[in-house]
Amino acid sequence: MKQPVVVLENGASKIKVGVVNASTSVASQDLQRVFPNAIIKSKGDKRTFYGADFEECKDCSGLNYRLPFEKGYLTDWDAQKAIWDGVLRHEFLGIDPHEASVLVTEPYFNLPNIQDTYDQFMFEEYEFAAYYRSTPAAFLPHGQLFKVRGLPSPECILVVDAGFSFTHVVPLINGVIEWSAVKRIDVGGKLLTNHLKELVSYRQWNMMDETHVMNDVKESCCYVSQDFATDLETCRRNTRVNAIVREYILPDFSLNKRGRVRKPGEMLLDSHQILYMGNERFSIPEVLFHPSYLGLQQAGLAAAVAQSIALLPEELQDMFWANIGLVGGSVKFPGFAQRLMSELRPLAPSDQEVVIYESKDAVLEAYRSAVAFACSVRFRDCVVTREEYLESGPAACRVRFADWKGASDIGKGKGRARVDESDDESSQVTQTRTVKTRTRVVAGVKRR
């Protein structure tokens, strides 16, 4: 029963969606769409844009955002339904949900009541034939991030997922997330953009309403400094003219619809409004490495990685240090991987090899891995079909999609003995087994 699979990566900032054609078992590239997961009201265009419509927006100033996600979890189902109605309909993707499977991503440590609502929407509202829900990191072993020519894929990987709402450090053993060692920092792209808005509004122009413009500024001007103190000194001596300052020409509604960074030697017209990005260029992304600059009492990214690895079994720790992967929009700042390496190097044992894998496209990496998973044979065994859902209710999904809850059945519903799934890839098995690595075999690893 080969059906098309809709891969829906439901992010807090952007939705990445596409259809995997079952007959060719290759994802059609032209059907892949990326658009904001928001309902955006534009005063200039006097229109409301739902998700994918946003491409038609001409006037990107003073936009009002309504996001279904709050602090990283889907709370506003009204808004999400409005956006999904446009996406999952027949005309947009070209498939009929009754005969398609869907693969949805959820945040890490998603709450059980929210998970039930995801299931209800997919089966009861959109009536998909089969459905699978998991976190983005769980798909990464199927993708390209850790593939090195000539070597088998690593069994133990550590994923740094720096997203819109927060940043997670997620270790995976044999493709299964080790939940007791997952760490979260409450710093994400949204916080960085808002912080930049505040700084610029205090120091130069009032940009508190201009989320879209400031997001653009952040993505084009900001970088991660390798030596924060030296860069601060450089910006100190002369605030407007130094090696670091970049001038950003703000968009206006006649000449340039999009802002841009002024190239050296470019002439400035009188009508151009300039935003000077000095130490803001590197002090915004610095919050990822030092949340205490904002008063947030949480350790930075390097310390989070070290804490996460310290919670893992001792014999496997060196394999995690050697397989660190970066995904998520916030890792795209120039200099991110290099800075993380220089901060991690002193935290790892001195004879330990530390390797960081970057992706060519950090935003789409999890999506592409999910597509690879959807094409694989195992996908068909992992899904929950509509018949199973109608028979057993939401408990079918709760039991089949193993996640942080482990073996216990939490949430409403009677206590239920675990269904025996001997061929379920993602079940947590309590037995000793060997873990093969790239260089050696470690025997006797007890899994929870």
Added chain:
Amino acid sequence: MPPRRQPTRQVQTNKNAPDAEVIAMRAKRHLDELERSNYLEESSGQFEADKDEESVKTTKGRVLISDRRLAMLDGGRRKKSTHDVRSAVLYRKNLATLIDESGIADLPASIPTYLTAVVASPQEPSRVLCSVCGYWGSYKCMKCAMAYCDINCRSVHDETRCERRI
């Protein structure tokens, strides 16, 4: 006569300094503001045509944005949603309520949850940046405990936002 003594010098304290709780509350409020999607509240003026409104009102008279959109998309062809979906869409709960309802706070300590997964406090002592220019904030304002780096930044701070960000 015994030699004249000077009166014991008083230790210089800042008696008007805000206490740690006020500062912590202010930091927390700042962080909550940083999580907001929009700076201004939802604008009351809607610029959608009102002719759609009558068909999409719920029993209590509220207009759901998903209903409004469906009316735009399909032009009226709408199947009935199930009870679960309908109640999820109608009753919007914020994250704090959902966390309470999910009961994860009552789970035994061996199970990792959203609440336990947060990273620990930083090991090294925290430094602050000047709130005016962004350099190292070596000094703190006497009235409102915000950091500044030098005298120029202090005067800017006093003129513009001392004690306004409470």
